[in-house]
Amino acid sequence: MQAIIVQTEQKNCPLAWQTVPDPTYQPHEVLVDIQATALNRADLFQRAGHYPPPAGASEILGLEMAGQIRAVGAEVTGWQVGDRVCALLSGGGYAEQVNVPADMLMALPDEWSYQQAAAIPEVFLTAYVNLFMEAQLQTAETVLIHGGASGVGTAAIQMTRQAGCRVFTTAGTAEKVAYCEGLGAELAINYKTDDFAEQIRQHTEQKNPVDVVLDIVGADYFARNIGLMALRGRLVFISSLSGAKTELDIRQLMGRRLRLIGSVLRSRSLTEKVAIKQNFMTQFWPSFLDGTIKPIIDSVYPIQQVNEAHEQMRQNRNIGKIVLSI
Numbered sequence: 436m437q438a439i440i441v442q443t444e445q446k447n448c449p450l451a452w453q454t455v456p457d458p459t460y461q462p463h464e465v466l467v468d469i470q471a472t473a474l475n476r477a478d479l480f481q482r483a484g485h486y487p488p489p490a491g492a493s494e495i496l497g498l499e500m501a502g503q504i505r506a507v508g509a510e511v512t513g514w515q516v517g518d519r520v521c522a523l524l525s526g527g528g529y530a531e532q533v534n535v536p537a538d539m540l541m542a543l544p545d546e547w548s549y550q551q552a553a554a555i556p557e558v559f560l561t562a563y564v565n566l567f568m569e570a571q572l573q574t575a576e577t578v579l580i581h582g583g584a585s586g587v588g589t590a591a592i593q594m595t596r597q598a599g600c601r602v603f604t605t606a607g608t609a610e611k612v613a614y615c616e617g618l619g620a621e622l623a624i625n626y627k628t629d630d631f632a633e634q635i636r637q638h639t640e641q642k643n644p645v646d647v648v649l650d651i652v653g654a655d656y657f658a659r660n661i662g663l664m665a666l667r668g669r670l671v672f673i674s675s676l677s678g679a680k681t682e683l684d685i686r687q688l689m690g691r692r693l694r695l696i697g698s699v700l701r702s703r704s705l706t707e708k709v710a711i712k713q714n715f716m717t718q719f720w721p722s723f724l725d726g727t728i729k730p731i732i733d734s735v736y737p738i739q740q741v742n743e744a745h746e747q748m749r750q751n752r753n754i755g756k757i758v759l760s761i
């Protein structure tokens with residue numbers, strides 16, 4: 436088959452759609468003919484040599500896909516050849532075929548395109564696990580989502596609004612700010628022109644209004660994130676785009692009984708990922724089916740133009756997901 440592999444010794448080399456061995460599948464897995472996959476920031480990190488695949492994961496790029504089942508393992512029940520599916524992957528999405536544990540599959544309604552479906556798994560499951568499982572976000576709580584126009588941010592804004600939360604977010608351009616407000620954020624702040632902490636305090640007229648922060652920025656935002664947090668607030672780190680080292684006054688944690696949570700999705704066990712997928716589907720899949728929540732797609736490239744697609748993300752030009760059609 437054709438696929439895109441990143442060899443560890445080739446940092447940031449152009450990506451090539453090349454011939455690789457066909458994947459095999461285990462009795463508990465299905466083999467899928469991939470029709471679409473999507474970019475994630477982690478693909479850029481992996482390509483730069485900073486985010487190697489976890490043990491046992493494919494060296495082929497790609498953390499999600501949508502396609503049609505081509506073959507079914509001997510122990511698999513409930514799925515058939517020809518079923519339209521999408522899934523989170525620990526690698527292997529930028530390819531013509533992939534083997535997937537059947538328990539990770541999500542069935543697509545007939546009217547959904549593969550491109551739409553490929554834009555769902557990684558960012559929605561990331562936003563879901565961190566906000567609703569790790570941080571235990573509750574209805575009517577206030578959440579601050581950094582990087583609101585990112586793939587993860589556009590998923591997080593929609594799910595938190597749907598859950599009845601008050602949503603604040605940050606983004607780096609006026610266009611992104613307007614988009615986030617259109618998506619349901621009560622307040623979106625251009626962090627390049629305004630101090631997000633000051634803006635949130637002015638808007639809420641409270642010193643510590645935020646119950647949960649979903650953070651991708653790390654060091655640069657740490658003091659301001661902590662300062663904004665309410666009694667029993669939770670701060671979840673899912674990336675550290677500005678740097679990972681910072682200083683902490685432990686008394687602030689004690690005084691407001693704050694919790695700091697660090698979390699990655701990719702290296703979790705299959706059992707954990709299946710539980711996350713099931714919880715997500717129970718709570719939010721009906722909102723996808725009735726159209727209340729949808730994947731936000733910035734652009735679609737044919738897989739042969741993967742280098743242009745990566746450049747679009749590297750330059751922070753995307754709002755939502757960049758999809759690759761295969």
Ligand SMILES: NC(=O)c1ccc[n+]([C@@H]2O[C@H](COP(=O)([O-])OP(=O)(O)OC[C@H]3O[C@@H](n4cnc5c(N)ncnc54)[C@H](OP(=O)(O)O)[C@@H]3O)[C@@H](O)[C@H]2O)c1
Pocket residue numbers: 474475476477557558561582583584585586587588605606607608611651652672673674675676677698699700701748751752753755
């Ligand atoms: N821990 C996990 O399991 C997990 C899983 C998935 C994703 N993530 C992380 O979540 C983040 C979003 O992922 P994605 O695929 O949705 O990314 P994405 O669509 O590429 O969006 C990332 C956005 O972050 C903003 N940004 C970049 N550098 C920044 C900085 N130094 N300070 C503030 N904002 C910055 C940019 O938007 P602006 O124009 O608004 O600056 C950029 O468009 C990534 O950092 C990714 O690594 C973590």
